[in-house]
Amino acid sequence: MQKRSIVPIVYILFLMLPIYWLVAMSFKTTNEILAGFSLFPQTFTLDNYKTIFTDPSWYWGYINSIAYVSINTVISIAVALPAAYAFSRYRFLGDKQLFFWLLTNRMAPAAVFALPFFQLYSAVELFDTHLAVALAHCLFNIPLAVWILEGFMGGVPKELDETAFVDGYSFPRFFATIFIPSIKAGVGVAAFFCFMFSWVELLLAKTLTAVAAKPIAATMTKTASSAGYELGLLAAAGTLTIIPGAIVIWFVRNYIAKGFAMGRV
Amino acid sequence: MKTENQKAWFFVLPVLALVAFNALIPMMTVVNYSVQETFGDNVFFWQGLDWFQQILRSDRFHAALGRQFMFTFLILIIEVPLGIAIALSMPRKGFWVPVCLVLMALPMLIPWNVVGAMWNIFTLPDIGLLGYFLNHVLGISYDMTQDPVAAWVTIVTMDVWHWTSLVVLLSYAGLVSIPDAYYQAAKIDGASNWAVFRFIQLPKMKTVLTIAILLRFMDSFNIYTEPFVLTGGGPGNSTTLLSIDLVKIALGQFDLGPAAAMSLIYFAITLLVSWLFYTLMTKDDLN
Numbered sequence: 001m002q003k004r005s006i007v008p009i010v011y012i013l014f015l016m017l018p019i020y021w022l023v024a025m026s027f028k029t030t031n032e033i034l035a036g037f038s039l040f041p042q043t044f045t046l047d048n049y050k051t052i053f054t055d056p057s058w059y060w061g062y063i064n065s066i067a068y069v070s071i072n073t074v075i076s077i078a079v080a081l082p083a084a085y086a087f088s089r090y091r092f093l094g095d096k097q098l099f100f101w102l103l104t105n106r107m108a109p110a111a112v113f114a115l116p117f118f119q120l121y122s123a124v125e126l127f128d129t130h131l132a133v134a135l136a137h138c139l140f141n142i143p144l145a146v147w148i149l150e151g152f153m154g155g156v157p158k159e160l161d162e163t164a165f166v167d168g169y170s171f172p173r174f175f176a177t178i179f180i181p182s183i184k185a186g187v188g189v190a191a192f193f194c195f196m197f198s199w200v201e202l203l204l205a206k207t208l209t210a211v212a213a214k215p216i217a218a219t220m221t222k223t224a225s226s227a228g229y230e231l232g233l234l235a236a237a238g239t240l241t242i243i244p245g246a247i248v249i250w251f252v253r254n255y256i257a258k259g260f261a262m263g264r265v
Numbered sequence: 266m267k268t269e270n271q272k273a274w275f276f277v278l279p280v281l282a283l284v285a286f287n288a289l290i291p292m293m294t295v296v297n298y299s300v301q302e303t304f305g306d307n308v309f310f311w312q313g314l315d316w317f318q319q320i321l322r323s324d325r326f327h328a329a330l331g332r333q334f335m336f337t338f339l340i341l342i343i344e345v346p347l348g349i350a351i352a353l354s355m356p357r358k359g360f361w362v363p364v365c366l367v368l369m370a371l372p373m374l375i376p377w378n379v380v381g382a383m384w385n386i387f388t389l390p391d392i393g394l395l396g397y398f399l400n401h402v403l404g405i406s407y408d409m410t411q412d413p414v415a416a417w418v419t420i421v422t423m424d425v426w427h428w429t430s431l432v433v434l435l436s437y438a439g440l441v442s443i444p445d446a447y448y449q450a451a452k453i454d455g456a457s458n459w460a461v462f463r464f465i466q467l468p469k470m471k472t473v474l475t476i477a478i479l480l481r482f483m484d485s486f487n488i489y490t491e492p493f494v495l496t497g498g499g500p501g502n503s504t505t506l507l508s509i510d511l512v513k514i515a516l517g518q519f520d521l522g523p524a525a526a527m528s529l530i531y532f533a534i535t536l537l538v539s540w541l542f543y544t545l546m547t548k549d550d551l552n
Binding site: 004005006007008011012014015016017018019020021022025033034036037039075079080082083085086087089090091092093095098100102103104105106107108109110111112113114115116117119120135136138139142143146147196199200201202203216217220231234235238241242244245246248249250253254 | 267268269270271272273274276277279280281283284286287288290291292294295350351354355356363365366367368369370371372373374375376377378379382383384386387391392393394395397401426429430476480483486487489490507508511512515516521528531532535536539540543
């Protein structure tokens with residue numbers, strides 16, 4: 001048991017090294033970074049963070065990203081729940097084909113859709129809104145949410161439904177008060193994955209926004225052009241993009257461990 | 266088992282409407298471009314299947330496709346066994362489980378261009394941690410902006426860093442679902458570690474592994490942002506994967522027709538390979 005734990009420890013160290021380097025760099029001045037190699041910040045500075053928190057063009061990037069990611073997660077889970085229920089409980093015409101077609105949408109390279117998406121969302125006058133990015137990300141998040149939720153629902157015995165109906169529950173009441181609570185873990189895992197894939201995607205988010213809804217990850221590219229190559233600032237902005245993800249995963253940590261196990265296993 | 270009920274379609278309708286809006290309309294736009302030529306001003310000429318023939322015969326496409334398959338092959342061959350091995354050696358319960366899971370999931374939650382930028386500053390020859398270590402401590406000459414091999418090693422290492430945890434998390438979920446009684450039975454029978462893995466653990470992980478392999482295939486085959494930020498497709502064209510090449514044609518040269526034709530061919534290949542994986546791996550379930 002003790003000897004085995006070497007593997008995860010080494011793996012986690014490997015994962016942490018680039019992250020450490022990013023964080024360490026965010027506390028350095030640009031001069032120090034360019035002057036040469038230093039393992040720890042020699043002149044510890046918070047200036048990079050101060051710039052981000054005082055400049056609206058920086059911190060609005062965070063607000064925008066969090067806004068569209070949240071909208072996307074809510075929409076994805078809300079529509080995926082009934083669909084996953086249908087797939088897990090009923091047979092209907094074209095169900096298998098429909099399920100596979102949904103999955104194929106995860107296979108389309110985002111690069112393929114960038115330009116048509118721009119035209120589509122300009123045409124419906126949603127360009128540069130949070131809703132546009134949230135809806136666009138549904139393309140790959142809804143199929144994933146349906147896939148995960150269907151797995152969890154398959155683990156709930158059908159007798160639960162039948163007993164509830166015999167007891168006189170209406171369908172909506174059964175679904176909201178009995179069924180959804182019984183797959184809480186699945187909802188947690190699905191929401192986590194939706195959050196994750198929407199938070200990390202940039203190509204579509206960048207294509208569909210200009211100013212008002214510009215994501216933080218796109219704001220970062222401006223450090224490369226306008227003010228030379230401000231590595232310290234870039235590192236600080238990068239470090240801050242890790243934090244929301246870390247918070248979300250901390251909340252669902254127990255669902256991830258136990259939750260998956262109840263799913264499609 | 267499942268009851269036949271056509272009304273179930275109503276439950277699926279919202280999903281269908283949202284996904285179709287996002288998938289079918291842009292797809293039709295792409296199909297539209299792929300059979301036409303334009304010289305700007307929204308004037309289009311019918312081009313038939315010329316673009317498709319041109320792409321399928323071009324050396325540039327073959328080269329990018331070859332690099333793409335090479336990349337995806339390396340990713341799967343490294344990440345899947347490594348992920349399983351790490352999942353097997355993780356503790357099953359106790360305080361360290363959530364800590365491990367949270368730390369391991371962290372790379373997956375970093376925006377993709379930040380991942381690219383992060384590996385860029387990590388590997389800079391003189392001021393990056395890895396670059397400095399390799400060049401000045403180990404004395405290995407390493408500069409991925411000059412050396413195609415170094416660039417390849419870097420993008421593959423970056424992807425292993427970024428995504429192996431997905432395989433770990435999914436395999437681990439499969440492992441913890443195995444009841445202790447199975448292991449006790451194996452112990453009584455005197456089964457070797459290999460036998461336990463082959464006949465108890467692997468079958469239990471099969472469904473989650475199917476998901477993991479499919480997701481890893483699709484995402485590594487469609488990868489764009491991380492290698493683009495890290496190497497920009499260089500040095501030369503050595504790390505120009507399919508998506509990077511596609512964006513170069515579509516937005517760099519603004520050749521909409523060829524880019525659209527290439528998109529459709531690209532999508533068809535992804536679809537075909539995914540379908541093969543899916544059918545092969547779920548074959549036993551259907552019987």
